[in-house]
Amino acid sequence: MELAKLKVLLGIEDDSKDVILEFVIADVEEIIKNYCHVEEMPDGLVNTGYRMAMDLxxxxxxxxxxxxxxxxxxxxxxxxxxxxxxxxxxxxxxxxLKNYKSSLNRYRKVAWK
Structure with missing residues (x-):
């Protein structure tokens, strides 16, 4: 996920929120990877990630x-x-995750504890 794209989607034009937005991006990527039990964020979930980041x-x-x-x-x-x-x-x-589970479940892998 890219900071510049998230800023455009949120309508933010200056750099004053960059640290916050970078945290939001990292948090969303972590949520997706943890939920799906994967090491890398799947390409098919990038737009879902942006939607989640905007909501967060x-x-x-x-x-x-x-x-x-x-x-x-x-x-x-x-x-x-x-x-x-x-x-x-x-x-x-x-x-x-409620609104995004249907998208995330397509990429979710079985994990054993």
């Missing part, structure tokens, strides 16, 4: 000192009111 980056608030939480804030000024809501899937960490 967006849902886990990596690089922030505070954990991502779903909050609602409201701003009122005169007769104008604006509300902002940040959606965070609190169960995302537990289900990181």
């Amino acid at each position: 980056y967006r849902n886990e608030n990596i690089g922030s000192e505070t954990a991502a939480v779903g909050t609602v804030s409201s701003i009122s000024e005169g007769d104008t009111s604006t509300s902002f809501q940040q959606y965070v899937d609190n169960n995302f960490k537990d289900t990181v």
Whole structure:
């Protein structure tokens, strides 16, 4: 997986998030290799890896000192009111493979403990 491609997919134009994105790429590759019981990431899972990396980056608030939480804030000024809501899937960490298992299972090998 390539850092430059992930940045384009996420719409990131500067280099300020490179270390975070490199961590996300390494984490996704590790997850895929561990789940599939392989030493190298299969070529057929590269796009799935990018999708997983995008989801991890967006849902886990990596690089922030505070954990991502779903909050609602409201701003009122005169007769104008604006509300902002940040959606965070609190169960995302537990289900990181859920949406990708069908793709990953095609490359999964049997492993003995």
